[in-house]
Amino acid sequence: MNYPIWEVPMLGGGMLIGIIAILHVFVSHFxxxxxxxxxxxxxxxxxxxxxxxxxxxxxxxxxxxxxxxxFGAVSxxxxxxxxxxxxxxxxxxxxxxxxxxWAIEWVFFLVELIAAIIYYYGWERMDPATxxxxxxxxxxxxxxxxFMINGILTxxxxxxxxxxxxxxxxxxxxxxxxxxxILRTAVCVALAGLYALIxxxxxxxxxxxxxxxxxxxxxxxxxxxxxxLAGFWYVAQxxxxxxxxxxxxxxxxxxxxxxxxxFSALVVGGAxxxxxxxxxxxxxxxxxxxxxxxxxxxxxxEWVREAVRKPYIxxxxxxxxxxxVKDLGEYSMSGLLTNAKWERPTEADTKSxxxxxxxxxxxxxxxxxxxxxxxxxxxxxxxxxxxxLDHQILYLNELKGFMPxxxxxxxxxxxxVEYLLTLNDTEQESDVAAAPAEQKGGL
Amino acid sequence: xxxxxxxxxxxxxxxxxxxxxxxxxxxxxxLLAMNLxxxxxxxxxxxxxxxxxxxxxDRVFRRLARALPVTMSMTITLGVAPxxxxxxxxxxxxxxxxxxxxxxxxxxxxxxxxGYYGLYICQFRPSWLGNRETIVAWLSMLAILAVxxxxxNTWTLMLAPSIWKYLYDAGISGxxxxxxxxxxxxxxxxxxxxxxxxxxxxxxxxxxxxxxxxEQVSDALQTAGRRWFLAxxxxxxxxxxxxxxxxxDRVRNAFIGGNMLDSGVLAAGIVLAIVAMAVVxxxxxxxxxxxxxSVFLMVGTRHRxxxxxxxxxxQVNNLQVNPQWALLVVFVAVLLVGLATVAxxxxxxxxxxPKMAG
Ligand code: HEM
Numbered sequence: 061m062n063y064p065i066w067e068v069p070m071l072g073g074g075m076l077i078g079i080i081a082i083l084h085v086f087v088s089h090f091x092x093x094x095x096x097x098x099x100x101x102x103x104x105x106x107x108x109x110x111x112x113x114x115x116x117x118x119x120x121x122x123x124x125x126x127x128x129x130x131f132g133a134v135s136x137x138x139x140x141x142x143x144x145x146x147x148x149x150x151x152x153x154x155x156x157x158x159x160x161x162w163a164i165e166w167v168f169f170l171v172e173l174i175a176a177i178i179y180y181y182g183w184e185r186m187d188p189a190t191x192x193x194x195x196x197x198x199x200x201x202x203x204x205x206x207f208m209i210n211g212i213l214t215x216x217x218x219x220x221x222x223x224x225x226x227x228x229x230x231x232x233x234x235x236x237x238x239x240x241x242i243l244r245t246a247v248c249v250a251l252a253g254l255y256a257l258i259x260x261x262x263x264x265x266x267x268x269x270x271x272x273x274x275x276x277x278x279x280x281x282x283x284x285x286x287x288x289l290a291g292f293w294y295v296a297q298x299x300x301x302x303x304x305x306x307x308x309x310x311x312x313x314x315x316x317x318x319x320x321x322x323f324s325a326l327v328v329g330g331a332x333x334x335x336x337x338x339x340x341x342x343x344x345x346x347x348x349x350x351x352x353x354x355x356x357x358x359x360x361x362e363w364v365r366e367a368v369r370k371p372y373i374x375x376x377x378x379x380x381x382x383x384x385v386k387d388l389g390e391y392s393m394s395g396l397l398t399n400a401k402w403e404r405p406t407e408a409d410t411k412s413x414x415x416x417x418x419x420x421x422x423x424x425x426x427x428x429x430x431x432x433x434x435x436x437x438x439x440x441x442x443x444x445x446x447x448x449l450d451h452q453i454l455y456l457n458e459l460k461g462f463m464p465x466x467x468x469x470x471x472x473x474x475x476x477v478e479y480l481l482t483l484n485d486t487e488q489e490s491d492v493a494a495a496p497a498e499q500k501g502g503l
Numbered sequence: 504x505x506x507x508x509x510x511x512x513x514x515x516x517x518x519x520x521x522x523x524x525x526x527x528x529x530x531x532x533x534l535l536a537m538n539l540x541x542x543x544x545x546x547x548x549x550x551x552x553x554x555x556x557x558x559x560x561d562r563v564f565r566r567l568a569r570a571l572p573v574t575m576s577m578t579i580t581l582g583v584a585p586x587x588x589x590x591x592x593x594x595x596x597x598x599x600x601x602x603x604x605x606x607x608x609x610x611x612x613x614x615x616x617x618g619y620y621g622l623y624i625c626q627f628r629p630s631w632l633g634n635r636e637t638i639v640a641w642l643s644m645l646a647i648l649a650v651x652x653x654x655x656n657t658w659t660l661m662l663a664p665s666i667w668k669y670l671y672d673a674g675i676s677g678x679x680x681x682x683x684x685x686x687x688x689x690x691x692x693x694x695x696x697x698x699x700x701x702x703x704x705x706x707x708x709x710x711x712x713x714x715x716x717x718e719q720v721s722d723a724l725q726t727a728g729r730r731w732f733l734a735x736x737x738x739x740x741x742x743x744x745x746x747x748x749x750x751x752d753r754v755r756n757a758f759i760g761g762n763m764l765d766s767g768v769l770a771a772g773i774v775l776a777i778v779a780m781a782v783v784x785x786x787x788x789x790x791x792x793x794x795x796x797s798v799f800l801m802v803g804t805r806h807r808x809x810x811x812x813x814x815x816x817x818q819v820n821n822l823q824v825n826p827q828w829a830l831l832v833v834f835v836a837v838l839l840v841g842l843a844t845v846a847x848x849x850x851x852x853x854x855x856x857p858k859m860a861g
Contacts, residue, residue, distance in 0.1 A: 062508040063598050064667070066605040066677040129576055130619045137579065138612035140586070145605050145677070148598035155590045156513035160830035162587050167834075167841040173580050174845050177573055178852050186855040194848055201844075228827060384512075401506050406672055422675065 061382055061400040063148040065422050070433030073146030078366065080142050082359045084135040086251070089244065089358075091128040092202045093252030095176070097279060098124060099195035101256075101272075106188055112268030118183050120259045125180050127255070129173070147427065149382035150216075150373045157222075157231060158212050165208035171201040206248070207241055214240045217369050218297060223376050239294035246290060247358070250283025250327070252276075254354045257335055257347035270339040277335035280350075284328045299375060301461065302368035310462065313367045316360045323357035370462035379464035381427040388467065396420055396468040417479025420472050431483065438483045449477045449484075505664035507816045508595045514825035515591065521831075523819075526588035527806050531799045533581040534694075538798075540574045541647060541695060542702010543567055544618075546727065547625070548644040551637030562720045563727075564636070568625040570709065575619050592819050593661070593809070600661040603670050605677025607653045614653075618646035648695065655691040656681045662812040689746035696739045697801075701794060703731025704779075708787060729783060732790075736780050743773070754811045758804070765807050772800035 068076050098121055105113035144151045155162065175198035182191050211232040215222065222231035256276040263269035295303060306317045330350045334342045373380045383391065391399050397416070400423035409415040421437075430436045441449060453473055457465040466473065515522060547567040553560035589597050601608045621643030625636050632639070660667075660681040670679045681687055707728025713721040747755060757765045779793040810819065 064602045064671045065675055066602045067675045126623060130616060130623065133576070133579060134612060134616045134619065137583065141609055141612055144598060145602055145609065148602065152511045152590065152594050152598065153513060155587065155594065156511045156516065159516040159587070159591055160827055160834045163834045164837045166584055166587065167837050169583070170580055171841045171844050173576060175848060177576065178848050182852060182855070185857050186851065190851050190855070194851070197844060197848065228830060402668065402671055
C-alpha cells in the first residue's frame with residue numbers, strides 16, 4: 061500500500077515470480093551440486109588415471125558455465141527484479157532487516173563466480189592440485205551463498221522469535237532454516253546427477269559412457285534419498301495453519317504437495333531403472349525426460365512452499381497484500397484509501413463509486429488477484445449478488461483462511477462491491493471493468 | 504505535494520555515510536566493468552565489419568571475443584552490490600520508479616541474457632554459426648546498449664517525484680519510460696561515450712600485455728584503444744557540459760559554485776580525466792589510475808545530483824538508524840577473507856604458464 065501497483069495482465073505478479081523462480085531454482089541448485097560433481101569427478105578421473113572421465117569432466121564444465129554463469133546468475137538477478145516490482149514493500153523489509161546478510165552472500169557469490177571462471181579457464185593451464193583446490197573453493201563458496209539465502213527465504217515462512225525480538229540472528233536462524241538447508245543441499249546433489257546424465261549419455265565410447273551414466277544415477281538417487289527425512293523435519297516446523305493447508309485444508313495445495321512426492325518418486329525410479337541398471341542403453345532423450353520430471357518436482361514443491369504461506373508474505377508480520385499486521389487496527393479505523401497513498405481518488409474518481417471501488421481493489425486485492433486471468437476476480441465472483449458479495453468481503457479472513465482480513469470503511473467496502481459487481485454482470489459491464497489497465501496514456 | 508512512500512520502518516542498518524560510501528564505491532566498480540564491456544563490445548562489433556577482408560581485424564575480433572564474457576560476468580556481479588545499497592538508502596524512490604517503468608525495467612533481464620549468450624557465441628564460434636559472428640556481435644552490442652538506456656530511464660525517473668502520481672494515475676501497466684526528461688539523453692550519452700573512452704583505455708592496456716604473444720594484434724589494439732580513449736574522451740567533455748546545463752537550476756547551481764565541495768569534486772574529476780588523456784602515451788599506468796579516480800569522483804557527483812534532486816521530499820540523512828554493528832563486522836571479515844581468496848586464485852592462475860601460446 062506504500063508503493064504503486066503494477067498490473068501483470070493474465071498471469072498476475074505472483075505467477076510471474078513463480079515462473080522465473082522455478083527456472084532459477086532448477087539451475088541455481090545445479091550450480092552448487094554441479095560444482096561438487098565436477099570436482100569429485102575430476103579427482104576420481106585423475107586418481108584412476110581415466111582419460112575418458114577427465115575429458116568428460118572438461119566438456120561438462122563448458123556446459124556447466126554456459127548454464128550456470130549465464131542463465132543461473134542472470135535469472136537470479138531476474139527474481140530480484142520481479143519480486144521488487146510485484147511486492148516492493150516485502151522486498152524492502154527483507155533488504156532492510158538482512159542488509160549485511162545479503163552483503164555477505166554477495167561476497168560468497170563473487171568468490172564463487174571468480175572460482176568458476178578460473179576453474180574453467182584453468183583446465184590446461186594450471187597443475188591438477190591447484191586446479192582441484194580452485195574447484196573446492198567454488199564448491200564451498202557456492203554452498204555458503206545458498207546457506208545465506210536459505211536463511212532469508214525460510215524467514216518469510218517461519219520468522220520464529222524475530223517477531224518479538226526483531227533480532228537478525230533470530231530471524232536468520234529460524235525454525236525451518238536447518239531442515240530447509242539440508243533439503244536444498246540434497247536437491248543440489250540430485251540435480252547435479254540429472255544434468256550430468258544429459259552430457260553423460262552423449263559420450264561416444266560405450267565403456268566410459270556406462271561408467272559415467274551409472275555414477276550420475278547414484279547422485280540422483282542419493283540426493284533424493286535424503287529428502288523424505290529432511291522433508292518430514294521441515295514440515296514438522298511449519299506453522300500449524302501452513303501444515304493444514306498442505307495436508308487437506310486446501311485441496312489444490314494438497315494435490316500439488318502430492319505431486320511433489322510423485323514427481324520425485326518418478327525421478328528416482330527412472331534413474332534406477334534406466335541409468336543405474338542399464339547405463340549403456342540410456343539415450344539422451346531419456347535423460348531429458350528425467351530432467352523434465354525433476355523440473356516438475358521443483359516447480360510443484362516451490363509452488364506449495366509459496367502457497368502455504370498465505371495469507372502472509374512474511375508470516376505473522378505482513379499480509380500478502382503488504383498490510384502489516386501491526387497496522388491492522390489503525391487502518392481498520394481510519395480506512396484504506398487514506399493510508400494507500402497511491403490510490404487516493406482523483407477528482408474524476410470521486411464522482412464514480414465503481415472507480416473508487418477499483419482503487420480499493422488495486423490497493424488491497426491485486427497483490428494476488430488478476431481481473432481476467434490467473435486467480436481472476438471475474439471468475440471468483442461469478443453469479444454473486446450485492447448482499448452476498450458484501451457478506452463475503454466483510455468476513456473475508458474468516459470465510460477463507462488463506463486471505464487477509466478486509467480493511468476499509470463502510471463506504472470503501474460498498475464501493476468495492478460495486479466494482480466487483482461490474483465484473484460479475486456482463487450486462488452492466490462498464491468501461492472501467494472491461495479494460496482495467498486501459499488509459500495507457502501518460503508519457 | 505508529491506507522493507513519497509514512507510521509509511521502511513526497520514531503519515538503516517548503519518549510519519548513512521557508511522552506506523553511501525559503499526553505494527558509491529561499489530557502483531564505481533560496476534561502472535568501470537560496464538565501461539570495459541560497452542567499449543569492448545562496440546570495438547569488437549566494429550572490427551567485425553572488416554573481418555572478411557582484413558585478417559588482422561579478424562584476429563582483433565577474436566582477441567576481444569575472448570575477453571568479453573568474463574567482463575560481462577563482472578559487470579553483472581558488481582552491479583548486485585550497488586543494487587542492494589540503493590534499495591537500502593533510496594528504496595522509496597527506487598521501487599516507485601521501477602514499478603512505473605516495470606516492463607522495460609524487467610526487459611533488462613532477457614536483454615542481459617541475450618547479450619551475454621551472444622558474447623559466448625562470439626568466443627566459442629560454434630560450427631553451425633558459419634561466418635555470422637559479426638551479426639551476433641552487433642546484436643550483443645545493441646542489447647547491452649539498450650540495457651544502459653533503460654537504466655538511465657529508471658535512475659532519472661527516480662529523481663522526479665513530482666510526476667510519479669500523475670504517471671500512475673494514467674495507467675498501471677508499467678510502461679512509462681522517462682522520455683520527456685531533458686536530462687535523459689545527455690545523461691545516457693555521458694555514460695556511453697564515457698564507456699567508449701574508458702573501454703578504449705582498457706583495450707590499449709590489454710594490447711600491451713600481448714606484446715610477446717602476438718606483436719601485430721598487440722599494436723592494433725594499442726593504437727585503436729588509445730584513439731578511442733582520446734577521441735571519446737574529448738567528446739565526453741562536451742557532453743558533460745551539455746548534461747550539466749540540462750540539469751534543473753537548483754541542482755546545477757551546487758556544482759558551479761553553489762556548494763564548494765560539490766563543485767570541487769566535479770572540477771577535480773574533470774581535471775584528472777584531462778590529465779589522464781595528456782599522459783596516456785608516456786605513462787599508461789598512471790593514466791589508468793587517474794581515470795579510475797576520476798570515475799569515482801564522477802560517481803560521487805552522480806550521487807549528489809540524486810540527493811539534491813530529491814530534496815526536500817526524501818532526505819536520506821534524516822532516516823532512522825538502527826545499527827547492526829556485529830553483523831557489519833562479520834561482513835567486513837568475510838569480505839577480507841573473500842578478497843584474499845580471490846587474490847590467491849588470480850595469482851595462481853597468472854603464475855601458471857599457459858600451455859599453448861595465444
Ligand atoms: C549489460 C549490462 C549493464 C549495463 C550496460 C549497465 C549500465 C549501467 C549504467 C549506464 C548505469 C548508470 C545509469 C545512470 O545513472 O543514468 C548503471 C547503473 C547501475 N547498474 Fe548497471 N548495467 C548493466 C548491468 C547491471 C546489472 C545486471 C545490475 C544488477 C545486478 C546493475 C546494477 C546497477 C545499479 C544498481 C546501478 C545504479 C546504482 C545507483 O544508482 O546507486 N547493472 N548501469
